[in-house]
Amino acid sequence: MTIKHSAVALFTALALAGCNSDSSNDDGKTLPVEGVKVAFMPDIHFHDVYGDFQDGSFDGLYNSQSGQGATIRTMMSQMKSTRLFNENYFAMIAALDDIVARGIKYVALPGDFSDDGQPVHMRGLVKIFDQYREEHGLEFFAAPGNHDPVRPFTQPAGKSDYLGRDGHEQRIFSKGKDECVGYEGDWTIIPTDNPLPTICTEEVKEWGYKEIMGILSHHGFDPQPEYKYFETPYSSDEARKNYSYDVALQEANYANRMYEICHEGTGGEHKEDSYTACSMVPDSTYLVEPIEGLWLMAIDANVYRPKADSTGGENNPGDYDGSSSAGYNMMLTHKAHVVEWISNTVKAAKEQNKVLLSFSHFPMTDFYNGASEEIEDIFGEGNFQLARQPEDDTSKALAKTGLSIHVGGHMHFNDTGMKQYNIDGETYTLFNIQAPSLAGYIPAYKVLEIKPNSQVEVETVVLENVPRFNELFEHYAKEHDQLVESGAGEIWNSEILDAESYYELTDWHIKELTRLRFLPEEWPQDIKNMLFNMDGKQMLILSQLETDITVCQLKEALGLPCVKTDGAGAEGQDDLNDFIQDWSLGKEKAEELANQHGMALIDFAEWDGEELAIDFYRLRNADELAFRDIEPSRLPQYKLLSEELYDMESEIHFGEDYSVSTPVGDVFKVRFGTLFYILDRFATGEASDNFLIDVEQGTLTDLKTVADRESLQ
Structure with missing residues (x-):
């Protein structure tokens, strides 16, 4: 040219x-936890692709490879979401098999282990966890994310983009949603102008804390007889001094793990006279010692702020803002008592010579490597998920608690943040390890190994191959044909179905996500x-x-x-x-x-x-x-x-x-x-x-x- x-x-x-936290022995003896490894798997976003709708409302699509009914979301919905909804089912199983093969016994789940906490999917998740616990001795420790639960209390929900027969979208909602007006029974079908009628079932409502903590009680949320120690920010001083499983179990009861939150800030002893719209909500934060010498701190960093002039409570789940962009910035103002508990727990860990590893769903430090201002300059204020980023003052306050190592999720990023502050003559260093998601690019999880002399090695394990990852492709092929026939203007690339590995599928996902969502929605036109x-x-x-x-x-x-x-x-x-x-x-x-x-x-x-x-x-x-x-x-x-x-x-x-x-x-x-x-x-x-x-x-x-x-x- x-x-x-x-x-x-x-x-x-x-x-x-x-x-x-100082985990070394003054007398030079080897700690019993040296060599112990803990796997961290945030943002699984588990969706049971062969979920059993117990009320019989939806049988799914017959799958020729499994012989089961597939309850899945459309490929189009996956390619426009920051996460896969379906294939991550197989990815989680592959990751657990890899963890077993490595001889790792402890698996921490820093939030979004489910994709909105629906009963049909939570049952499937717990079934798999139970299987790996019984057959391989894995111990799971869950901390909630903003998708589990979506609000503090159970609320009506549903999705319009399940995949139905002949490649059409299938709408499935629960009682209380506009799509299911008048529905009061176990389940029903409501005719619509869409190719398929709407299915109304309680299997897709979004559970709150009570139900999620209940079904996962034996996977971290409640003390177990084999744990060496367990406490929450709401445990009594007596229970901390004279630990017993029975007392810990009683004090960990859901009703005992409530705190007051107001629109303006933390309630309770932190409450100010001007605070309004106050109500009691649950908090699932806990500390567990699964093996002598190792403390795992599972921080519930969800903050569901009451809306102005709201009543709140179980009967008003919609009276709370979502937690997606709240994170630790709002933890400091609206869950101040938990931040104080973190500080006290760090001190106790030092005094008792425990190795302390913390995890939660939200990051504690910058995850854009210092480029946030430039990102805002070019992409605009409020875009590019900048609202999710902790302020530097927030990271400083968290570092001041003495907490050293934290593993976070939420962003689906692989990243490491290191913040060092000199506060009142003392140096505090906070390491924030952002673990990637199994449901996106690049699919991986983190392994932390306790080393001598207060050292911890971090390894990132990438899932190269996932058995059965293409098991559902036959259904997507029908979906693509239907989109072509209907003359849909936006269609995902059918070459995706030629992917030879799960890794390749996630690379297709980031490419299609860039083309179909990120570029149209996030980038300035010029x-x-x-x-x-x-x-x-x-x-x-x-x-x-x-x-x-x-x-x-x-x-x-x-x-x-x-x-x-x-x-x-x-x-x-x-x-x-x-x-x-x-x-x-x-x-x-x-x-x-x-x-x-x-x-x-x-x-x-x-x-x-x-x-x-x-x-x-x-x-x-x-x-x-x-x-x-x-x-x-x-x-x-x-x-x-x-x-x-x-x-x-x-x-x-x-x-x-x-x-x-x-x-x-x-x-x-x-x-x-x-x-x-x-x-x-x-x-x-x-x-x-x-x-x-x-x-x-x-x-x-x-x-x-x-x-x-x-x-x-």
């Missing part, structure tokens, strides 16, 4: 862009216009482009409408000729720059804007684990672009009509400079694959060698 044609085609798009119409070669040329031609002048030269600038209409062809000359000089500089770094400009043309966006989300989700799925030459190319673009200073304000006065190259440099900086931050944070934490020294050591990393690329 000639320079002229290449430049004009590219900039047609550019023109449009303008519209610490960036998308540029992104979809250029490749890496053109991006490097743009990074070197020096021109006075504005976006508006280029529009005029190309015969496109724009707000008039002095002389723009009359000198359009001259502007275009000037721009082509500037482009040629920019290309020469780009070639020289690439050569200086051992690269070739032509190699940058091997990837385009859409591939850049996919790699952007791969790195955001998986951190260094994503290196295996990105072409080896591409990361250094991204790095070079980041270095060339990010240092540019500009006064461009994108809320204004910057196309009138802003040079074409500057538009690209400012927008993509920030983008490449963020991408670089995603790829260069703390070690997140295999590393060693030294609690006493407050250090983190990467255990991956250069050779290990190169083998992944």
Whole structure:
């Protein structure tokens, strides 16, 4: 392609862009827990694909491989969600088998072990946990996430995107939802204008704490006879001093684990006279000692704030805000007593020489490697899940409790956060380990091994292969055919069904999620216009482009409408000729720059804007684990672009009509400079694959060698 044609085609798009606990022994003796391993599996989002609707309301789709009725969500719903709903069923079983093979006995579940706590799926989850406990001796310790429960108390619910016969969506809801008005019996079918009638059944309501803690009572929420110790923030001092299973069981009763929360903050002894809309809600936080010397702190970090002027209580489950974006920022204000309990428990662990590992559903530190401000600049306030991120003052307050090691979930990210603070002359170091989800890219779980001298090794176990992962594909094939026949405008890529492994399926998931949801919903239009119409070669040329031609002048030269600038209409062809000359000089500089770094400009043309966006989300989700799925030459190319673009200073304000006065190259440099900086931050944070934490020294050591990393690329 000639320079002229290449430049004009590219900039047609550019023109449009303008519209610490101490676990060591003083006497040097080996702790009994050294060598003990604990697996952490957050965000399973378990959905029983062969769930038994006990009322007979839904039999599912007959599956030719299993001979059972499949109760599943559509592939379309999966490809537009941050999690898989169906195949993670098989992934969880594969992960548990892997845990058994490794000889690990303890499995911590940092929230969202279910996908909205429906009875039909909770029964299936507990059945599997019971099986692995009985057959393999696994012990599970659950902490709730914002999907289990969705609100403190049971509420009506349902989904419109179950997969029904002939590839159509099947609506299934519970009593109390608008879709089931008038339904009072065990179950019923309500005719609709949709191809399939609505099924109304109590099997899909969303359980609250009482029911979820009850069915999982023997998997962490209640003390068990074999535990060495168990307490909650609501345990009595006497029970702590003179531990007995019977007393611990009595005090762990659901009714004894309630606290007062108000719209403005924590109730009880923290309550202020101005607080309103106060009510009693449950809290499932607990501390367990499954083996002598090891304390596992399961923090219930859900905060369901009462809505203003609400009554609350079991009869009014809708009177509470969701917990998704509350996290530890609101824990400090609305569950202050639990934060105080954390501090007291850390002190007790030191006094009693216990190794303390904590986990909860929500992160305790920044998970964007310090790029949050830039993310907000380019994607806008409130987007990109920034509301879920703890403030630095929040991380500081949590570090001040003395807590050292915390494993979180919620984000479905693989990441490591390390925050160190000097507070009143003392140094506090908080390590937040973000464990990825089995239900997305990259499917993995974390293993923490207790080492001597207050050290803990962290290993990330990636699920490469999952038996039976494609067992449900026959149903998706019918769904795809139905979408094509109906002329649906948005259809997932049928090549997904050619995936040869679960790992490959999750890579398809991040690609389709980027295409169907992230790019349409999260990215500014001007960036998308540029992104979809250029490749890496053109991006490097743009990074070197020096021109006075504005976006508006280029529009005029190309015969496109724009707000008039002095002389723009009359000198359009001259502007275009000037721009082509500037482009040629920019290309020469780009070639020289690439050569200086051992690269070739032509190699940058091997990837385009859409591939850049996919790699952007791969790195955001998986951190260094994503290196295996990105072409080896591409990361250094991204790095070079980041270095060339990010240092540019500009006064461009994108809320204004910057196309009138802003040079074409500057538009690209400012927008993509920030983008490449963020991408670089995603790829260069703390070690997140295999590393060693030294609690006493407050250090983190990467255990991956250069050779290990190169083998992944």
